[in-house]
Amino acid sequence: MEFFRYTRTFNFMGKSKFAMVISIILVLASYAILATKGLNYGVDFAGGTVVQVKYDTSAPINKMRDSLKGNPLFAGASISEFGSPDEVVIRMKTTTGSVTTDIGDETREALKGSGNFEIRRVDIVGPTVGAELKEKGIMSLLLAVLGILVYVAFRFEWRFAVASIVALIHDISIALGMVALFQIDVNLDVLAALLTILGYSLNDTIIVFDRIREGVTGNRLQDLESTINESVTRTLARTTLTSLTTFFVVFTLFMFGGEIIHAFAFTLLVGVVVGTYSSVFVASPILLWFGFDVKNYHNKLAEKAKRTAEKQKMRDQFDQGVV
């Protein structure tokens, strides 16, 4: 079976203006959502308490609300269904510092009499830990981007690196926009998903860039635009295929992986789709717009080859004892 047999080159770069408009709209819309709705930070970053309770029967949410009402410890507690009607999570902004009786134990006491239940999970994150995790999270995103930037600049050329970073920012922005739109709890797992998107989206971009590099080195006469078009077309089958298999597994994870990794799978799902799109329609056009100079690149390569040859010559002479 074949999706795309290479018979002719598609003119991707001709469509790039149109794609850019869509991308800019999507990114701006994401920022608008982030600005208005904002990210819904979960306990990991905001600090607070999450208690997951499973009842024998349907959870008596109203009764639970009544039991928690009045106690300042549970001020601002929200109760919502979690995966099934039997199971709920209670989210609170409050935490306690006592090791022996914590807010989870208090919740258990308060809920007594509301039915037959089991407390399955208690997450308490104190404010200092939350702030620390947030700081670490931002650091990790920045460091990953920086590390990737350096690697790509080292392996390719700085324009490739900048183009791939723009594509990454594009992907992360849209993914965050979707997370904000659906008011998904931003916890450590969402951060992990974002970092995975970084890696994954770049993976796609690099496969295309590698082809462009190959095209540039192999064919001196072709202009950059045609080289990019050809490279994108030739990698299209691979891009589609890998995106599909990745999409399959992320989708099964989203559908069957359980409520706890729902946020993670959702973020990845968005990332896989956007990442695939961006490597074709965002990263490559930017490379073109930055005016990647094919001639200059050739000169540099020639220079490098000359230097290696000279070194080799000297080494040979040294080996033969001429020097």
Add this chain to the structure above:
Amino acid sequence: MPSLLQTEGGKKVTLGLDLQGGLHMLLGVKTEEATKSRIKSIAASIKHFAERNDILIDGLTFDETGIKFEVLDSDELTQFDDFFKEIEGSVISKVGTVISLSLTEKEIIRTKKEAVSQAIETIRNRLDQFGLSEPVVAKQGEEKILVQLAGIKTQEEEQRARELISRAAKLELMAVDEDRNARVYNMSDADAAEYGDVILSDAKNSSIKYLVREIPILDGGMLTDASMGFDKNNRPLINFRLNAEGAEIFGDFTGRSVGKRLAVVLDGKVYSAPNINERIGGGSGQISGNYTVMEAKDLAIALRSGALLAPIYLMEKRSVGPSLGADSIKASLVALIGGFVLVIIFMLIYYRLAGVIANIALIANLFILLAVMSLFGATLTLPGMAGIVLTVGMAVDANVIINERIRELIYEGKSMHKAIEEGYANAMRAILDANITTLIASVVLYAYGTGAIKGFAITMSIGILASMLTAILGTHGIYQMLENRISKSKNNKLWFGIKG
């Protein structure tokens, strides 16, 4: 798959707390309390020294930063010099007859550090005796302690563990101030302090008060052993034994104080205050209270492992019940198998026999992933499972890149040998560059991630490395082996899923 490995002998893949259920806590240590109590004990010893040497001092006060007092006879000012020399890290300043003592910055840091490491040591000792398998107690950052307990089954068990961890277990034997004890109910704490006493309440009945001397006769530091026993009415109690020095002090004190009472104080509460009928040698004693057998056992453990120098508090807690862990395993296995089957079938349809080879590589990949994890004793968490699922989708990528290259070269009319060799050579660079960037993201995640998220970084990283290995070395070998057959058959549809 993890359950499969759990049954084998040798090293195993450990399940994370989120999969097997358990308790993860990050505890803070109130280190400033340790400094405070160090200053308090220096103050006590100054007082003791002055009394013993008949030096008259006045206005002995202390706070968190230091101690201040006045020596009434200026001729005796120098008598303290040798005494102060023995107090490590102290700074003495004299203004007239007023002496102030404070601790150096270095000494304060040392005291705080010691409080943390002592707390870790103590908690570890207590948990070791609690009977859970492999509790984790580790230092995190400067003043934090990470405690991880796997395999906690019930709420009661968790409660017990938490009480055991946080118990101060500070045992003090104190003298009841018999001269003034009768007036204890009319006294305030300040009144008591004036006489050098403190008011403590009874452990069983908090309305009963005792007036005891503030400086204890001896404390739990001189304890060598504590165990649970029973009294004559078959009620549980705790027997303790003192070391030689403690036994001597205890003997001397009881010999001097016949007819008076001795208060057995634990964590600031009086557990019993028996009358001293005679000198007690041998250095052993009992603490009785209304214990259950379980409480008495845990208390004995806490006493044996020593007191906490500084109180601890909860900074972060994640507790997962075993049933939720089991549900998570089930759900992630369903996702893993579902994703796996989808990918395998898809590759088969798209690439035919080349798909079979890619699938063999994928399966090999999963085995390598699990083997490496068990080799290094890595922990499999729920995000880790998600990482494995993701690996299934992304690991075929390397083979997809190679297959696409080979297809291209076949279309160009290259011989099978050339198509395979050049296909691999061309794909190599792309595979390396693409995977290394993903690896960079995973490594950063490992370095900055905490807890369960680290598990995701681990499975992702190993999965990426394994996929490079199986694609570059593994499948290349298979193709080289089959090369002649592929050339002879000339059936590119069967082998690579393409026409021509």
